[in-house]
Amino acid sequence: xxxxxxxxxxxxxxxxxxxxxxxxxxxxLYGAFSSESEYYGKDIIETLYKITKAMGLDNFxxxxxxxxxxxxLPSEGxxxxxxxxxxxxxxxxxxNRSKKVFICGPPSMCYYAPLAL
Numbered sequence: 001x002x003x004x005x006x007x008x009x010x011x012x013x014x015x016x017x018x019x020x021x022x023x024x025x026x027x028x029l030y031g032a033f034s035s036e037s038e039y040y041g042k043d044i045i046e047t048l049y050k051i052t053k054a055m056g057l058d059n060f061x062x063x064x065x066x067x068x069x070x071x072x073l074p075s076e077g078x079x080x081x082x083x084x085x086x087x088x089x090x091x092x093x094x095x096n097r098s099k100k101v102f103i104c105g106p107p108s109m110c111y112y113a114p115l116a117l
Contacts, residue, residue, distance in 0.1 A: 028093075029063030029078075030085055030113075032105050036067055049078040064093070085109045090116030 033039045045063070052061040065080045073080045083089050085105070090113050094101070103113045
């Protein structure tokens with residue numbers, strides 16, 4: 001299955017995919033949701049995470065998800081945290097080598113993320 005998915009990507013745009021998979025491109029998602037039912041994009045996020053891990057593209061897509069009030073952290077899928085996305089959290093996670101950082105989230109996240117960069 002992993003090879004099928006890679007070939008599907010490869011067939012769609014040979015040049016783009018070669019650049020994406022070999023250029024060191026990396027996407028890290030920090031998603032904060034108020035509840036499991038409001039974990040928008042969950043299917044896409046979790047599937048992309050599983051595919052990239054299965055294909056050995058560990059640095060291609062990573063992330064952390066925080067769900068308020070979540071009592072139990074799942075052992076599989078994208079890593080989850082109970083820690084707030086604040087300056088302390090981002091300092092340990094966001095690299096100074098990041099070329100572009102897009103921030104979309106609650107006001108506190110939008111405030112603290114740039115401070116850590």
